[in-house]
Amino acid sequence: MKPWHYFFAMRADDLALIRKLPLFVEMADTQFEHLTAAALLQRFPPHVLLIKEGEMPDFLHIVVDGSVELFATHEERETTIDIIHPLATFILAAVIRDEVYLKSARTLTDARILMLPAERVREVFGCDAAFARAVVNELAIRYRGMVRALKNEKLRNTAVRLANWILMSDQRQGGAGKVTLMCDKRTLASQLGMTPENLSRNFSLLGKHGIRNHGREIIIEDRTALMAFAQPSLLIDG
Amino acid sequence: MKPWHYFFAMRADDLALIRKLPLFVEMADTQFEHLTAAALLQRFPPHVLLIKEGEMPDFLHIVVDGSVELFATHEERETTIDIIHPLATFILAAVIRDEVYLKSARTLTDARILMLPAERVREVFGCDAAFARAVVNELAIRYRGMVRALKNEKLRNTAVRLANWILMSDQRQGGAGKVTLMCDKRTLASQLGMTPENLSRNFSLLGKHGIRNHGREIIIEDRTALMAFAQPSLLIDG
């Protein structure tokens, strides 16, 4: 019987891929080797808990493949904080500060995660200026992502959030006016901060604003109407 | 007639104070001089708009004295993102990334703000490793602050947010069980993400949970009851 996870030694081609990440591309070879010598590249099935809020960081995680949900719980309630897509890190701030995780992480899909020992990340961060600068950039991007998320949450109602999510997704999928859901609707609802029931109602509400939805296909029939309803903003949606 | 703002040249003792900030304490003298040579230390009255979302950053701002509110607007709605207290920076991420502000800033009180030219911050950031590391620390702290704010918003109702705010304020004011409001209640309501009416109702609701409120004095009469209601968490309140 197979174990539920699979370890991979870092192979040359994996290393080459990682090396090209903004986070590592500028750093010195010796530091990069120090960082990756004890690294793990690990494959996970969907819905696996990777880290738990409140624990101390052991590894800096990098999503190489698949997607990862960051979420938080408190008093029986749970909320999605962010979704991480390939070639981005998560829990970088906790690793740098060497403080407890503020959120948990679970895989949404099959995923490959690169894990760098937190201790070494901090060591290299302390002595490799190029790496330190790259970390700043990554953190600044994530910080701004959080600000956007907070604005999205506090300044828009659920229907408008959905409308903007559709516009963004369409853009990411090529702008053809046809969006295909990559997950089930209850997961989408959680990402958008609403209940599945409410998501369902919002889809039918958006029927009045240029959207037709059938199963996992969302079709933008009237982009002008949708835009008018969504009022997308560069200062929220990026 | 006096102008509404007052410029100050950087004086020796101001410089010495700034130099001791975590952000600058480790950096090289020459870099520090380069950074502060063109700096401004400026005094503002309350309720002055310092920066506007959507504009490009000219200066890195550091609150030396007083407090500053970061807020965002969208479609007639407005929401407080954060309150900055002395010896902290704001809009650091925008300066580093050289991208538009995602939020506006206004003084809440009389305030002294140190302004460093954004261009020079980026220059020094690129060549002074100690400064780059300090920037990371600052950003990581702010990032985690945003995560906490998002959790506070999404996982708690308004009454519980108020209860936790009282507990935090009490702690900051010495833990004597008596909190004095530093601003009027409409400002507090906005900080906590609720209407003044709702804040008022929540104060009276907290009467059932160990709080007595009169004017600008909040007295914790039964800390146990308040804690039971607030359920404070290190993973949200810090």
Add this chain to the structure above:
DNA sequence: CGCAAAATTGAACCCAATCAATGTTCGTGG
């Protein structure tokens, strides 16, 4: 084909915002 999970739909409820009216505080000028 049949079952379990997901999705939709309807009804009742809850938290918080809004609207409206009243009471309070505080700064100002007489």
Add this chain to the structure above:
DNA sequence: CCACGAACATTGATTGGGTTCAATTTTGCG
């Protein structure tokens, strides 16, 4: 020092967005 006005604060009534609970339909999959 008092009187007054304006902003702030409280209280009540109403509305609304969203959740919850419950029942039904659809989907996907062995």
